[in-house]
Amino acid sequence: DGGITQSPKYLFRKEGQNVTLSCEQNLNHDAMYWYRQDPGQGLRLIYYSQIVNDFQKGDIAEGYSVSREKKESFPLTVTSAQKNPTAFYLCASNTGTGGMVREGQPQHFGDGTRLSIL
Amino acid sequence: QKEVEQNSGPLSVPEGAIASLNCTYSDRGSQSFFWYRQYSGKSPELIMSIYSNGDKEDGRFTAQLNKASQYVSLLIRDSQPSDSATYLCAFRLGGGGNKLTFGTGTQLKVEL
Numbered sequence: 275d276g277g278i279t280q281s282p283k284y285l286f287r288k289e290g291q292n293v294t295l296s297c298e299q300n301l302n303h304d305a306m307y308w309y310r311q312d313p314g315q316g317l318r319l320i321y322y323s324q325i326v327n328d329f330q331k332g333d334i335a336e337g338y339s340v341s342r343e344k345k346e347s348f349p350l351t352v353t354s355a356q357k358n359p360t361a362f363y364l365c366a367s368n369t370g371t372g373g374m375v376r377e378g379q380p381q382h383f384g385d386g387t388r389l390s391i392l
Numbered sequence: 393q394k395e396v397e398q399n400s401g402p403l404s405v406p407e408g409a410i411a412s413l414n415c416t417y418s419d420r421g422s423q424s425f426f427w428y429r430q431y432s433g434k435s436p437e438l439i440m441s442i443y444s445n446g447d448k449e450d451g452r453f454t455a456q457l458n459k460a461s462q463y464v465s466l467l468i469r470d471s472q473p474s475d476s477a478t479y480l481c482a483f484r485l486g487g488g489g490n491k492l493t494f495g496t497g498t499q500l501k502v503e504l
Contacts, residue, residue, distance in 0.1 A: 309494075314400075316480060316496040317436070332491070364435055380426050381492055383435040 276301045280365050280384035286392045287352065287359055295350045295387045297365035306348035307366040307381060310334060317364065323348055352389060363387045395419060398481060398495035406503055411468040413498050415481035418462070422483040425457055425464045430478045430497065439479070440466065471502045 278299045287293045297306065305324045309317040319332030323342040337356025342348050348367075352359045366381040397416045405411045413427075424443045428436035440455040442448045442464065448455045454467040464483075468475055478497040 307492075314496070316396075316494040317482075317492075318494075319491060322491065379424075380438045380441050382438065386435045 278365060278367055278382060278384035280363075280387050282387060283385065285387055285389045287389060288392050290354045292351055292353050293359075293389070295352065295363055295365075295389070297348045297350065297384060298346055299348075299365075299367045299384075300346060301367060301369070301382070302345070303367035303369050304345070305368050306342070308332075308338070308340065308348070308350045309364045309366065311362040311364060320350065320363075360390050361388075363389060395493050396481060396483065396495035398498045400496060401499040402501050403498055404501045404503055405471050407471060407473060409471050411471045411475065411500055411502070413466040413468075413479050413481075413500065414463060415465065415495055416463045417481075417483050417493075419483070419493075420459075420462065422459075422462075424484040425455070426482045426484075426492070427453075427455060427464075427466045428480040428482065428494075429475075430480060432477075436480055468500075471500075473502050473504060476500055476502045 281296045307322040308320040311317050318334050320338050321332050321340040323329035326345050329340050329342050337353055339351045364386045365384045368379045368381045395418050426441045427439045429439050430436040440453055442455040442457045445457050445459050452469045456465045478499045480494050480497045482492040482494045484492050
């Protein structure tokens with residue numbers, strides 16, 4: 275079945291450690307996104323990528339890094355510079371044409387990764 | 393002014409009633425609007441999308457968009473306990489831009 279796979283489901287980070295969250299999609303979508311959700315809050319955009327080998331900062335990019343070497347994959351690294359990483363991380367994707375998204379094309383989400391500090 | 397405003401709730405309705413969820417937005421350039429449902433501990437799932445003024449119906453769900461007044465609403469008819477969740481509204485600016493802006497969500501509780 276086509277979809278977006280995030281792994282791991284739960285992740286624990288030690289002080290000073292970088293951790294990487296995986297996001298893979300087999301929907302042939304051009305655009306991929308990373309969001310952070312804190313309890314009782316909406317989604318805040320961390321990074322997004324409209325096409326392979328290109329990505330842009332979202333609203334809260336500090337302390338995070340991404341890469342987009344393959345269309346199917348958009349991993350997110352939470353670095354030690356992110357002092358408050360505990361949150362629910364969601365990856366999303368949608369279709370597009372030449373890197374641009376057609377009007378009305380919704381984003382579809384993976385099941386998420388819960389990150390906590392040890 | 394926040395870009396997207398939703399009443400956080402909880403909004404409680406009896407089973408079988410109509411639940412009305414509202415969302416206002418500040419950017420007049422917004423073109424596409426989406427309603428997502430999020431169960432506790434789960435990821436959001438798309439319920440409705442709308443980008444023309446008026447109503448759009450899908451089963452028990454009706455999305456309403458009024459661009460002049462800058463609001464979008466979601467009506468859920470014959471509410472069921474399984475509809476109990478947080479409903480997030482989101483919008484995208486026109487021009488093919490990719491980013492969605494999300495509201496903080498309204499918690500809906502459907503009571504037996």
